[in-house]
Amino acid sequence: MDIVIVSAVIASLFLVIGAAEPLAARLRLPFTVILAVLGILIGSGAIFFLRTDLTDALNPVAEAILGLPISSNVFLYVFLPTLLFQATLGMNLRRMLDDWVPIMVLAVVAVVVATLSVGYALSWASTLPLVACLLIGAIVSTTDPSAVVSIFRSISAPRRLSRIIEGESLLNDAAAIALFGLFMGFVMMGVPDPRLGEALGQFPILIAGGALTGWLAAQVAVWIMAMFRAHELAMISVSVALPYLAYIGSEQVVGASGVIAVVAAGLTLNLTGPGRLPPQAWANLGEVWDLLAHWAGALIFILAALLIPRLLEGVRLSDFVLLGVVILAALAARAVVLFGLLPLLTLMRVSPHVERPYRTAILWGGLRGAVTLALALAVTESIWVPGEVKRLVGILATGFTLFTLLVQGTTLRAVIGWLGLDQLSPIDEAMSRQVIAVSLQTVREDVARTTEDYALTHDVVRAEAKAFGERLEQAVKAAEDSDDILDRDRITLGLIALAGFERYTILARVRERTISARMAEQTLLDADRLIEGARAGGRNGYQRAARRSVAYGPGFRVAGLLHRRFGLSRPLVRMTADRFELLLSQRLTLRDLDAFIEGRIRRIHGRRVADLLLELLARRIEMVETALDGLRLQYPGYAEELERRFIRRTALRLEEREYAAMREDGLIGAEVFTTLMQDLATRRAQAEHRPPLDIAVQRLELIRQFPLFSDLDDKTLRQLSRALKTRYVNAGNIALHKNRPVRSVYFIASGAVEVESAGQTWRLGRGEMFGQIAILMKKARRAEARAIAPTTLLVLDVARFRALLNRSAALRDAVRASAEKRGLDPNQILASADP
Structure with missing residues (x-):
């Protein structure tokens, strides 16, 4: 095929991708649904123009579209590693650990249950061998959460709900593809009725091999990237190579799950990268991967949709009955897990509670997408799979994907509205009215000063002031109407606002490099726990999260046991040094919160709430100081070394600000500024190294x-x-x-x-x-x-x-x-x- 035509078609697909996002926003539909519809229309149009006698002018374009080298390996080896790797880089892993039970249940247990449910239901309703039915079950059990997550974010749904779905999506692809590989092997070998226990017994081996391969690949990559820390583009280039080498190495060399290898590599880089790479380079690396994943996700969807008309060729009336069986079995399996297993685990105190509306949204939001189509395509391409199995796999997988996209995807927003997840709670409504009233009061004062400073025309000022005053009166009246908010609820809202401002302060300190990149993730994690603790449990939930932020976790006990019994001191050294720095970072942040309480919360919620929040803040500061005193007494002098390091970093930040100001004022030229910044970067790299901590006790x-x-x-x-x-x-x-x-x-x-x-x-x-x-x-x-x-x-x-x-x-x-x-x-x- 002419490379010019192929390039033109691919460039045109990027135009379609660019137009799909604003179209999805205008129609209030998921982005992936719009891409799927456009892909189906393009593929159907190409087939139509090739088979019609109306015109031959578009035949070359139609042939180019249908002749694109789209195979299952393109999806699995080119696009899938990019999507999985970016998902792991963008996740707050430590925060997801709080919900690891529901995530693992949905990602692994639900996939196995759906595979078995669909497989045995199809085996009962069709003449296909059981192994082929189980293969279809594995293909349709993987979900694509991009649509539901985008809707949740657009309606400001709770972070926890999006976090559970994102965690499920990351791991269920791995579980489903691993099961697909197992049953595909049995189908190709002609085994009609495999021993299920033997098949599932190979599952942990695939996962363990992939995890080890991905971890080793990431460790080597991080070591190389740390060597290239002065060359940002080189580090990003190494990160781009990592997921592909991990995937290919695991699949082709080790014989394990490539998907698991990519996930393990991404998780390892996510955990170790911020502490070993420069903060700005790490941020830029994340932006590059966000763009790559956006393109890969859009291309994989639209290219897969191009194949749908061909996959549905030869559909029969009886196939719709089997499709109905697949839909009912898949939804029933997911419902059993969400409404049966998860509540049972909650009663057993194994899993945190997931509210019923959230479980309903997760059930209806289990859309299928490009991965399902790619796996179905892999079956249809195989010469070792019987023809009737290939036909039914293509039709059922494609039909089920279309059902989830066109039925569930288009109605998902309505379902979320019916569940009330898109509405503010009465407390949040009252909070918004209070905030508007206070904000408008502040704006009126600032506008008054502006009119005096610029000597604006009196008539213009009076007319605008009258209109603004009417709006302010309405806002104040609405705020007064919400005075029936209980003090308990005001305290909860004040604590949520306080924790939110703490998070904002942490981000500002990280940008200023006052808080190191190593501690940024942990301090932000603690702030998120404070927000969710206050939202779920009010004052008690906030205090529990505050105590947890300074407590010694089970990891310390394990590290201490390794040090005492086996002389392995490195984990304890690292965790103790991290605790020193974390407590110093917390103390730095907490010192700035009293002004926020006095300046903002007092005006919104009144003196009583503000005084109570000041008291809670004082208790937190006392807890942090007590924990710091314990470490100072345990390791005299080490805290002082860290404080000196903090002072050096602060001085470097102020020095950088002065150089930038002189450059903007024209006092120094570009050459001098570049030289100064290079010297500053060298000294900053030296200041980032933590002093060694000796914990040996002989x-x-x-x-x-x-x-x-x-x-x-x-x-x-x-x-x-x-x-x-x-x-x-x-x-x-x-x-x-x-x-x-x-x-x-x-x-x-x-x-x-x-x-x-x-x-x-x-x-x-x-x-x-x-x-x-x-x-x-x-x-x-x-x-x-x-x-x-x-x-x-x-x-x-x-x-x-x-x-x-x-x-x-x-x-x-x-x-x-x-x-x-x-x-x-x-x-x-x-x-x-x-x-």
Whole structure:
């Protein structure tokens, strides 16, 4: 075929893609539905002009359209890796972990249930062998969420709903294509009735092999990209190669799932890329992939739609009965999972609750698209598949796709409206009225100042002021009509607004590079949890999310166990250093929120709500400071190193701003500005490196570093090392209870504890001790000690402690100082230690 004609056809398809988006917005239909309709019209038109005698002038164009080299491999090896990879790069993975159960249920369980449901229903209603019916079930079980997600975003549906559907779409393609590969192999080998357990048993092998291949490919790619960090285009080029090499390597070399390999590669780059690549390069990489995915998604849809008229050739009346069976079985399988399995998992406290309207929208939003057509095309191309199987696969897969696009897709917006998902809640309605009233008050003040500054004509100002005043009166009246909002709801709305402003502040700090790219994702994740926590649970939900943002998660416990038992300290070092930086970033952000409460929330919701929010903010700041104190006491000096690093980054940002201002004012030329910015980039790269953190705890070396034992000889130190016992206490757990018998003295090897006694509170860190006063006074403990960081304690029994106290002057001085801090007589306490 002439390359000129092919190029002209492809360029024309891009024109169609460009026109489809505004047309979809005007008709209020999903973009993919418009593309499918246009593709069908183009394909049908080409066939019509070739077979009619009306004109021969358009025959070359029609032949070029129908002769485009469109095969299943084009979809699977060219377009699919692009779509999957971009989807993983744009996902908030840590936020999706909160809903991993419903996502996995929809992405894996629902695919298997739909495959079996459609397969056995078709086997009962047709003469096809079971394996061919299961193959059709696997083909139609993969969903294309682009239409429903675009509608959800256009109506500002809850983020959680879009997140569940996006997570499902990412993984269900992998599950469906893996099942397709299994059953396609059985069909090609002529196995009529495969052992289902054996077939599904190969499923984990395909997934594990693909995941490992994708992870390794991404690790190598990130290493290369980090080497090219000074060359942005080179990094983007490596990222473009990554999904294709991962897909081909997994499919052709390893024999595993290429889709899983691409997903694993994208997830790995998503998690590691922001911390190892320059922030601006990472942002530009994401923009490039957004554009590539837009083109790939549109092309795959319109090219697949071009094939629909050919796939439907030879359709019979009896085929519509089988199509009805496929539609009913697929919808029933999805409904069983959404309305049966998910609520059951919620009752078992395994899955978070997904509201019924959302489940209904997910059910009707399960549109099929280009992947289904591509898999059907792969079957029709195979010479090893029987002719009748190829015909029915093409017709049923195409017919089911058309049903979901033309019936479900065109009615989806109406269904969402019927469910009430496109309407603001009464609280949000009242909130919007309050915001409008306050905003118009501010605008009126600013307009008044503007008219004075520019000395505008009095008559013009008076006429405009009258019109604006009428609108303001209406807004104020509407706001007054909503004064019946409960204080509880006002608090909820205030917390949502506060968390939203916190998120905005974080983004601003990231752009200024005050908060590092490594911490950007985690801080934004915490802000999103605050928003959703406040929306779902009000004040209690906000406080739970706030506590979670400073808590030690299960990952810390696993990392601590690896460090203590196996000496693998790297995970604990990385997580501890991340926690240091995260807490410093949180403290930086929280300091800016009180002005927002005073300036905005007080005007919208009143003094009572503002004062309560200030109190909650003060508690959050106190929690962050407590967590930071625990780390400072555990690792003295490291927080100061991070704060110095923050100051250096801030200075570099201010320096960059000054250079840019001088360049705009013409004080320096382009050559000088470029040189200055290159030097600045070098120093910024150096400032981004975190100082090393040493968490190694060797008992004897640690004891030598204790100031309490500084005057002991080596023999005594070795005896003491053997006598001390180790105890680990997780953050938040009590290390020493009140009113318990006296048995031991505790020395802090690492970590920090907060001691409370007689209404006083003080914090102790590495190298300090507690419990000694109760032992020497021979009384029950009146103090309670709680770990505020993962803490390692060295425990010494009473007899050995008394013997050690008589031999160490430094230890006696420490006991004396401790007694004085508590307002006790140190001489009396030390006298009780004498034999």
